[in-house]
Amino acid sequence: MRKYDLITPEGTKDFLFEECLVRRETEHKLHAIFRSKGYSELTTPGLEFFDVFQSESGHYPQERLYKMTDSKGRLLVLRPESTMPIARVVATRLRDASLPLRLYYNQSVYRFEPALKGRSDEITQTGIELLGSASYMADVEMITTAIEVLSACSDGSFSLELGDAGVFKELMRELNATPEERENIRYLIETKNYPALNDVLDTMGDSRAAAALKKLPALFGGEEVFEKASQLYSNQRIDEILMDLRKLYEDLSEVIGAGRLTVDLGMVNNADYYTGVIIKGYLEGYGEEVLSGGRYNKLLSDFGYDIPATGFAVNVDAVSNILRKNKDVAVQPADAVIYAAPGYEMKAVTVSQELRAKGQIVEYAFFDSIDLVREYAKDRRIGRVVIVDEEITEVE
Template sequence: MKKYNLITPEGTKDFLFEECLVRRKVENRLHGIFRSKGYSELITPSLEFFDVFQTESTHYPPERLYKLTDSKGRLLVMRPDSTTPIARVVATRLRDAALPLRLYYNQTVYRFEPALKGRSDEIMQMGIELLGTSSYMADVEMVTTAIDVLAACSDGSFSLELGDAGVFKELMRELNATPEERENIRYLIETKNYPALNDVLDTMGDSKIAAALKKLPALFGGEEVFEKASQLYSSQRIDEILTDLKKLYQDISKVIGTGRLTVDLGMVNNADYYTGVIIKGYLEGYGEEVLSGGRYNKLLADFGYDIPATGFAVNVDAVSNIVRQNGEIPVPSADAVIYAEQGYEMKAVSVAEQLRKKGMVVEYGFFDQLELVREYARERNIGKIVIVDEEVTEVE
């Protein structure tokens, strides 16, 4: 007996009518922004080999991956992100391309999300990757493009967070922790779970590094964060990171002001391939980030091509939900419906094509009575009826 033929799997949904229209509208906006900055579109397969996501820089927990096998018994996954497959493409098929490379994508990612989080397992993402440069200007381009995206998808009610993965990585490099302990500490910092973080770090001795890690989740706010951070722990590399991030914060604040810009040194993404500046973008009406990314200078080396890179991804579904809530896009309706008298069906086809060439949206009325066509037009909010017989008559 069939049990699941009338529902969709957990973490997925059907998109209907207005939802599709809004998604396309958001995608078109982002396409325009990315193309205007010189980015070229790239599409990777929905299916990738499991090994692609088990490199030194990228290790997705197997329990979060949708897995299957091919005809040869090889383990495949539905791609859980787009950055790693793009790194594979650049390191192989685009290895001889001139640098820097500007690429963008519009495709779905799949990953198991905790059931109680209410997140989707199937997420439409658009994003950009800027590969082959580690310049400060590349980071500026990435952040300002993120601002353009947030502005284009809101009424100005957005905010941006800046961080740097290097601070956490430098502190952990000097802490004597196992990989499991390191991941646990990262998770507790990311979720700002102060009590549990303190308990874990208390077992590692009363070191200055442990003390700094305890304070890391609280290091968020405005420009004052940099002074607080410098007092917690100082090394040549961390001082350089903070100096560079402070400059970026000051420069970006000139673009959007300080009211919508935050520094968060406790922002340690679960994608371990980030090595430098991290960004997250938020829109009013959605509790989590709709945009995230940053610099990942080591990921391509895992595929044999050691070049720096930076990028970000946009959760198109989340942005679309916000646009719908704001009532920005109306439910579409046709401009006209055509009623063809018997024997004049092909004439109606010709009339419809002429109207469509003028840019009108035209439907056929599949009824044998004009009054039924009128009723249909009223229900669908169609303002014009075109009657086709010996003559062509338009009525409002």
């Protein structure tokens, strides 16, 4: 007995006409931005070996992966994100390409999301990866491109958060926590769960690193965050991170405009491969980030190719939903519908080809009477009915 033949799996949905139209428009708009900056498109398989997502720098929680086996019994997963497969491609097929490499992608990712969170398990993402440069200008290119993307997808109501994964990593190094403790602390900081975070850190001794980690989620705001952070914890590495991040903040403030840029030193992304600057972008009307990314200088070394990289991904589905709410979107009706009298079907084909060659959208009518064709045209908001018999007659 079939039980699930009329519904989609949890975390997925069907996309209908206007939804598809807006999504394609969004993709084309963003791809034009990427191509204008010299980025080339690639696509990775929807199926990858489980091992791709279990590297030292980029261990992906297996409970969030859709898993299966191939004909040889090897463990496969549906691609949960795009950066790690692209790292695999660059380290193998593009290893001899000249650097830097500028790549963009547009593909679906699949991962189990927490129940009752309203998130999709299948998401369409587009994004860019800039590989082979650790320069300040590479970070500038990446983040200003992110700003351009957010601006193109909004009426100006967007914001960007700026952080650095190095702060959390340095404090955790000082704390000397186990991998399990590290992941738990990371999660509690990400969710800004202050009580639970304090409870966990209280069990790890009374150290300056532990005290700083308790305050890390609250280090959010404008330029004053840098002074607060320097007073909370200081060593050579963190001082360097804060100095570089402050310069980036000041430079970006001139580009993005007042009130749109904030600093969040408690930003600790799920992807543990980030090593430096990280960003999250927001659009008005959506409660979570629609864009995220950052610098990951160690990930490719796990695939045998030690080069730095940075990038970001855009949640196309989220952006499209926002755009649909903010403007009227409708599928364009046909310009004309052609009715072919019996025996004149192929003549109708020729007439339709001529009209389509002029850029018009043309449908064939599948009715036996002109009255039914006219009713159909009226219902579909088609302005012209073309009757093809011995002559060609147009009826408005």
